[in-house]
Amino acid sequence: MTATMVNPPRNAFRRLSRQSFQLLLFVLLVTLPVTRTAAAKLGDLDNDGIATIHDVVAILDHINGRNLLDQSRHALADLNRDGIITLDDVNQLALLIVVGSPLENVIFNPRLLAQEPYTNQDFYPFRGIAVPNSRIQIHHAYGLAETRADRKGNFTVEMPLLPNRAQSFFLTGFDETDTPTGLIPLHVLQDKEGPIVRITSLPEAKSTVEETISLAGAVGDALSGQFGLNVRVNGIAASVYFGEGINGSFLSEPVALEPGPNQIKIEASDAVGNDTVLELSITRQLPKAFRLIKISGDRQTGDCGQWLDEPVAVQILGPNQRPIVGKPVRFQVLGNRGAVASAPTDQAQRSAVSLTDAEGYARMHWRLSALAGEGNYLLRASSRDIDGTMLFAASARPLGPGQLHHVGGNNQKGETWTFAPHPLRLWVSDGVNPLSRQQVHFRVLTGGGNIQGQNFLVLRSDAAGFVETSFFFGTDAGRQQVQASIPDQENAEFVFSLYGVDPEPDRQTTLAGVAFSPFYEPIEKAYVEAIVEGVRYGPVRTEATGYFQFSDLRPGPGVLQFWPFQQGGRAVDSPPIVTRELFLIEGEDNRLEDPLILPLTAPPTTVPYNSLSPVSLTLPGVAGFQITIGAGAVLRGDGTSPTAESPLDLSLIQIPVQNLPVPAPTGRRPLIAWLLQPADLQFLAPPRIQIPDLQGLSNDFVAGVFGFDPNGYRFDHLASTGAEDEPARFRNWTYFAPPRAGFGFIDTGQRNGRAAVTLE
16 A cells, blocks of 8 residues: 655646757756755755756656665655656756746655555554654544654554454645645555355265365455465465455365375465464275276366366276276266256256266266356266265356446545545456456546546556556546546446535534435434544434434544434444444535445344254245254354343345445346344354245356445355256355345346346
8 A cells, every 4th residue: 555646736837859858958958057946846856956957867867767866855856746757757847947937845745655455463554754854644533643754754653453344544744834735545454364265175975086186165355355365285375266355266286195084284364464274184995896987077277158178077997997888977066056968069957967988988068157266166976886976176267348346436525636535446347257457447537636646547457356546636626537447348437426625624524414224214313423533423313304414523534333223221332233434524514425224124023043943034025035044053243142041033124126235246236135134143154045036047047145244334245156947046055255144135147157137
């Protein structure tokens, strides 16, 4: 996380051609410099109070790498204030010297040194360079810290972090006159939790007759998974596909097995350095007289939705290694993903049978579905009364064309001539899977702002498909727009709309919003509290319309906390049900752009749960939909277990898909949405979710379960499965991360890796 941009240009300078610049440089060498006496002026690199050809040469030497400028001089060399030192700055300095224009004072925005934007420590050190001996402040929702740069301009501020969440800080520097510069946003992730690891390719009874075994599984980290995941099996690195970070997968190199029990160690780590270790035992049995042998087709990689190049083949041998002819072999896909057929032209199914030929071989073609990953497709080959079951693993690559999905940064307000509080963030996908290294073009359309000092910028998505950039508001108050698009791709475009305001220090800073239920019913008498830079305001009560307002707040970063009304007690004594990050602009009537959609709906019926027996929850009017919570599968929010004497009342309500707290990250309207209460349940084991076919889908569709994260204020992809039967049914989910109560939804509509239906 670095903030290296200084303020953009206030004045426009024409650019010189190469020939004009060479002629101008010659003229400068034979003429006397024009004296400009002032300290800390643009272009005065040697600090002698005047701008001369020596300063021009100093910038050229820096650009060419012959003599790099000290960090404290970078702001003086960046004449056009675009955050980088280029020949444009040389041209502008040359013009200033020739035409005798006065040099401007420099506003020294602090510069942060490069650091990873994540940690597993309790404190994060912000290190950077500022005006020597100047003040530095770090603002965040729960307080304010201050330090001073040393005589060389170096500074370090260590800030306490909230555990296991992303959090925002804002850096302010001061110049020689103690005048504050604009706020620079800083976003840090604290993650102390290790990745989630699940093995999906274990043989039945954890025994096999194979001499080697490849382990496949799911790996993910809801907090820092997008930054990197690693898996090692018996010390050897496995192939890992990040997914979106929370829904990754892996496939190990073949592990040699000795006869008898074999101990296998699986180690997973995230980019922050948290580890998770699993140990398991797999027994290798010696083959009997009749046995099944894996011949070919294992560990292939293909494109989503396509047939693999090589058919899967096994052989059955009897006594004296004699091939067994005409024996049926069943090939069955696991996890409801993919399909098989005797030939690619035949009807693909979840399971099919092939007879062994004269050499004892049975073959089957294998088709992938829409979900990309490493080893996330599994196929089992077996034959009745024959020793051994063969497991085959395959991997899938995502397909284009790319789609853009808004993740964050739209509809922000910010002061003119300063940074937007949050980055402009997008997710690039093929409709299901992230696309890495995808070019995304960012272009400023209106308002005079810039993105990393430029009006046009090309960025590439990371391994998890995310791409983001900072935005600096222009001088014009009002709407400012930035277009993001994938080149040469129709309908792959998103326009960020932001609003710049001029601060009015003499006016009060206020905050207002409305709170609704998922059915857009106003929530009355609820408690709302604001915390801004450590100062608490409220609580205030929501009106009959759901409206609430705070007056005379201090500006800056903060959080908004919400409690339901409780008869006979103070609701704010308990943890808030929603905490939402915000940034208040000085002298502005700040408003939440969208209503707060809160999990506060009176359930029509509840089902008692005592941990001893499973319970099934259904949705009235949606035949075939069911969520089953197993015995001992959940705890209360306080960590206690329900009992027969003190059962837990569970409820499930269908929610209008357009009324979720935030839009679905897939960019499509979900198939069906719900609210599972209490919203603070802690799952110890995943629930079983079954949904019927609601749209006439065929059995080659895939679906995903998404759960709402109230801390990150987002939906995460928690589980996936393929459809069964005709018409389609969805069950037997593979979970990438712990399930969640509260808001959830099912997304489908992807067939063979391509969008087949529109859920609008």
